Amino acid sequence: MTDPLYTKDIDLDPIRKCRLAILGYGNHGRSHALCLRDSGVRDIRIALRDGSPSRSKAEADGFEVIGLDEAARWADAIALLAADEAHRQIWDQHIAPHRKPGQALILCHGFSIHYGLIEPPADADIILAAAKGPGGAVRQEFEKGKGLIGFWAVHQDASGHARELALAYLAGIGSGEVGIFPTTFREETVSDLFGEQVVLVGGMVALAKASFDRLVAAGVSPRMAYIDCVHEIKYLADLIQARGIAGMYEAISDTAEYGARQIEDAIAGPELRRTFDRAMTAIEDGSFARRWVETYEAGNAMTADRARDRELPVEAAGAELRSRIYGDAK
Structure with missing residues (x-):
């Protein structure tokens, strides 16, 4: 069994210095965005489909809302936090045709990579940052000064720094307060x-x-x-x-x-x-x-x-x- 890592072991600069687009503003998207902002990530934009009912909530929380295509052109990293089953459509129609070269992709479940719904380009870091529990609980525990146990994995490390970004992301949403462990995309998907x-x-x-x-x-x-x-x-x-x-x-x-x-x-x-x-x-x-x-x-x-x-x-x-x-x- 691998010993966990904690916030004290992790440099948050890789996520703090990142232009981060969060796709989706449901339980996971909102919780992650609020926690990351509170952890010092300043350049966050929320990417939503046209007409999304979540726009007003994201704007009320103080975030700039942009379209999916614009997010793909703007972001250094995209956290794809929409429902797993929608990932293929989002990737094929909005991210892949417009993505910025070298852009990292962060997922909170292994589903769409493990089952091949997304075919990542060679220049992309493909990262799993999974806080194990319901999306809303991420924020609830963070506000208590705690977090949900986190698991990270790297499917593709184009930059050579994918691990550091995965750990920084998880620490930013509070998992470093209780422990972060390595996993694989397959293990997280099958177990979940x-x-x-x-x-x-x-x-x-x-x-x-x-x-x-x-x-x-x-x-x-x-x-x-x-x-x-x-x-x-x-x-x-x-x-x-x-x-x-x-x-x-x-x-x-x-x-x-x-x-x-x-x-x-x-x-x-x-x-x-x-x-x-x-x-x-x-x-x-x-x-x-x-x-x-x-x-x-x-x-x-x-x-x-x-x-x-x-x-x-x-x-x-x-x-x-x-x-x-x-x-x-x-």
Whole structure:
């Protein structure tokens, strides 16, 4: 295991002296821009598509907003923080035809390089600067004087200084306060996709929905079923984050621990492992990425799925509970 680097180990000049265009002003783009400015990066411009609803937010935050083509002509480095699935279109239509020679490309996920959505020119530093967590959390932790654990990688080092730029960027968004580690584009991509599909999003949601339905079928009220199978997920996640899995088991009731241990192996049985294997195969062979990018580029991705989710009984139970706890039904 490689020892981490911290802010005290890193020279921030490579990013502070850089003309930096940040493409996208969602959770990642806004958090990175604000943190980098607070870390002394003075020459930042936000690059957005014409008509982007994020323009007013970026301007209200005090940033100059420019078009994507102009950003490609102006910047020493571009931080491409738009959604991964949009990278091919953005690169092909706006960056590649106009880019400044020697311009570096910084990404917060390995997806578009690992799967070949972007074909980098030989004169470009291609850098991964990944703060591991939701984009909004980058800013939240920075404001606490902390950060999210960071991982860096270099796919292409045309300048001979790509590593220094990657480390400076991560230190600038706060990762140097908790530790920065090396990785590869492949490792970050595979781990990120697998984790969110089988545990953090796909697995958790599947368990929550199925367990809610089973309790309601057994005659339990939707409100009680929602509390025990969905609402309380946060409290267990907080315990695991603070104390680890073993520490979580030590913190909960003995009844809960005993019951969990009785069913844990059955849930993680052969069929689940086969599901994991199928998910990993699709990630490794690129078929998941191809399907997803094609779906996105066809338009209206997941609109129908999201509409169906809103009609599920578990959603009605959750909205009712939240309205009582928080005063709204969001």
